[in-house]
Each structure stands twice: as structure tokens, then as C-alpha cells.
Amino acid sequence: MPVRVRSLLRGVASACLAATLSLAVGGAAFARGEAVACPDVAPVMGLALPHLKAAIAHNVQAVIVAFGSSSTQGWMASDAAHTYPAVLQRLLSRALPATHLAVINRGIGGQDAAEELARLDQDVIALRPQLVIWQVGANGALEGIDPALFKRLVVAGIRRMQGAGIDVVLMDNQRAPRILASREHLLMEHSLAEIASVTGSGMFARSALMDAWQAAGRPYAEFIAADKLHQNDLGYRCVAEALARAIVAGLGSGEMVSTH
Template identity: 55%
Template sequence: MTGWRAWLAALLVGLLPACARADEAPACPPAPVVPIAAPRLAAAIAGGEEVRIVALGSSSTAGAGASLPWRAYPGRLEARLRAALPGTAVTVMNRGAGGEDAAHMLGRLERDAVAERPQLVIWQVGANAALRSMDRDSFRSFLRQGLLRLRVAGIDVVLMDNQRAPRIAARPGHRDYDTMLAEAAAGVPGVVLFSRGALMDAWAANGVPNEAFLISDNLHHNDRGYACIAEAISAALMAGLPPGTPAQRR
């Protein structure tokens, strides 16, 4: 090996630990794990089938604010579930589109969710409705239509409510949309709520402010925020598996 090549090789080796550290987001604060029961997902795991999850939503599903596309929460979730379910094929499809509200997502629901034949859809919705003060009755109607379509297709659904972000908090009545999501999850069989708001409240109660999980636009998550959301969803899905499934036996 020539002198300059040896120097370059030594430099690269020296940089590897720093690159690895740069890729690691800070640890997530403690937060309660609320189990998510997803029967279709559990049956796929128990039967050795491919696990297919669609992440449907707007910009905080697409990954606005993430330093790389795979650092959005769907990519992080796929990696966590693969680690938790060795030997199981896991695919998490990112179907987030920035700027969309419930009406837009309903319009592409068949193509981007149902047609993918997932066992589970994680539907993040309501942030743009809150930012635009969308008519409440219209939001409730679009939400119910979407949930009924997914359930008729035999798909488990997790609704994800809004992040704790200054730009959302500044909108009058922004909590109304979270309330409608919670009511829909409670009222439609096969639908569960993953409360991102409650999760961020728990992080704040443990001394890490909401801003630590957001980029400078005071709305979208940073890499740490996406990583911690993925960690929480993965833990909730694993905790919701029935006793005796392969993942629970490990």
C-alpha cells in the first residue's frame, strides 16, 4: 500500500466511530407503553406471513425535517420491527404526502393503502386540519369514511393524533381534532389511538421539552423525534401481541 493510500485508509478508519455516533439519535425519554392490539397483524406474525404496514399521513409521516428519508418514522419503525421479529419479513410503506388533510388522504386511500394489502394502517391525520381550522363536521365525516373503508377491507387501523408543536398550539380549537380522533378510535371496532400528544406530554414531564423533538420551524419533527415515535409505536405493537405469539415467546 502506498503512503497516501495508507494515510487515507487510516483516516477513514478513524472517522468510522464518529460517523456511527452521528447516526445515533439521543436516547428517548421514559414514557408509558400503551399496548396496541392489532389482530390481523398478530395473526400474520403467528402464521409466519410477511408483515405489511402502511403509514398514511401528511408531512410528519413523509418525514419533513428528517435529515435523510429513511430517518422518518416509517423507516425507523420498519427497522425496529425487523429487530423485534427476527425471521419475519416486515415492510412499512411510507405513504405520507406533505400538506394533505383528511379529504386528500381519503381520495388516495384505495390506491395508497387498501391496494397494498396491509394488515395494519397507521393513519396520521389532523395536523393540517388544525392549522387550517378545517370545518369540524367535514373532518369527522372524512375520518369516518376512511375508517369504514379500511375496516371493510379487513385492515387494522391505528390513528395517530397531533404533535405538541407551537404552530399547532397557536391555532384556536386545535385540540378538537385530537378529540375527534380519540372518539373515532373508541367508537369504531378495530381502530386504536396512538396518542402522539400524550407521548410528548410524557417526555416533557420527564424533563425533555417538546422543542427537543422538533426542527426550527416549530412544527415538524427532527431525527430524534421520529426515532422516538418509532420506538414508542414498536413497543406498543409488541406489547399488544397476544400471549403465545412467537414474538412474545422470545
């Protein structure tokens, strides 16, 4: 394994240990967030993950990169342990105890397709992951990016990752007031679904997920932070639970264990 990847994985392990110790001592905010169960409803999101599945089958270090903007970095989470990649790491480690697995957070707030494409080689491909979860389109929707340009950029990024032997799963936008107020948010959703279809990448639709939650009586606002844009601890955790279930199902590895 390359030295840089080993170093990064040691850092991830240290961060996970710190997060575990933090969870052990607890805190009022954490206790409140963990006391609320995630909705027991999610649309079916079939994910084909041949490269990740092969790595696990051959007992190779499994590396997942969470790539994106502030929703990946974890803005408005109470701390790093409550970001969706950190929760996903814990859930997958619990569900796949025989697998040595790392989820590496490569989210940078304020970015979208153009900026993320510019750092794709260094921040993603150099880590040699088997799976990348690319959360993209929120800032594009807020800033009114040209849809044709958005599609070209995202398709180019996916093709580069697929050429490097990486499974790609796209993640679309959360149902937050500031996203919903954008004239482009539905276009972003449709564009990402079309890109997934054209490229053969996976699609994890937060939009459809949160619609299902609301239809089940859990309003969008329950999962959104005070800034009316990002998710709160509960939102990040419930997204991670649904994503972990989709990944485990894609691996054919049985039923996902929830945080409760």
C-alpha cells in the same frame, strides 16, 4: 402476492439496504441524533391488532402502511432513513426477527383527511396491508377544518379499511409551537380519540406521548425541528420507538428492543 405489492416490497427492501449502508458509514448529524436516548417514559397505548397478528402467526408477509401527511413523509428529517416509518421498520425487524415485514411510507405533505381519503384505495388498500397507521389532523388543525366534516371523512376511511380486513391505528398531532397555536388542535385530539372509540380502531397519541416526555423533564422543543412544526430526527426516532413498543405489545411478542 400481487405483482405491484412484490415490486413495492422490493423497493422497500432496497431502500432499507441503502439506509443500512448509510448508517454504517455514519455522519455527523446522525451521530449527534443517535447519541441522545429517547425518554424512558410513555403512556400505555393498548393496540388490538388481530389481522397483523394472524398474518405473522401464519407466516404471511406482514405489510404495514404509514399513511398521512408531512409528519409521515418525514419533512425536516435529515434523510429518508430518519423518518418515523423507516425507523419503525428497523425496530420491528429487530424485535420480530422471524417475521418478513415491510413498513411502506405513504405520507404526502400538505394533505389531510379529504385528500388522503381520495387516495386511500390506490395508496393503501391496493397494497393489502394488515395494519395502517393513519397520521391525520395536523393540517386540519392549522387550516381550521370543520370538526364534523373531519369526523365524517376519517370515520369513512376507517370503515373502508376495516371492511378490507385491515387493522387501523390513528396517530394524532405532535406538540409543536405551530400546532399549539392553532385554536383547533385540542378539538382535533378529542375528535380522533372519539373516532377511535366509536370505530374500534387503535389510538397512538403523540400528544400524550410528548406530554409525558415533558413531564419527565424533556421539553417539547428537544424533539421539534427549526420550522416549529415538524419533528426532528430525535423526535421521529422516539415516536417510532414508542410506536414499535405498542405494536409489539399488541402482538403479545415480548419486550421491544430500543435503538440503544
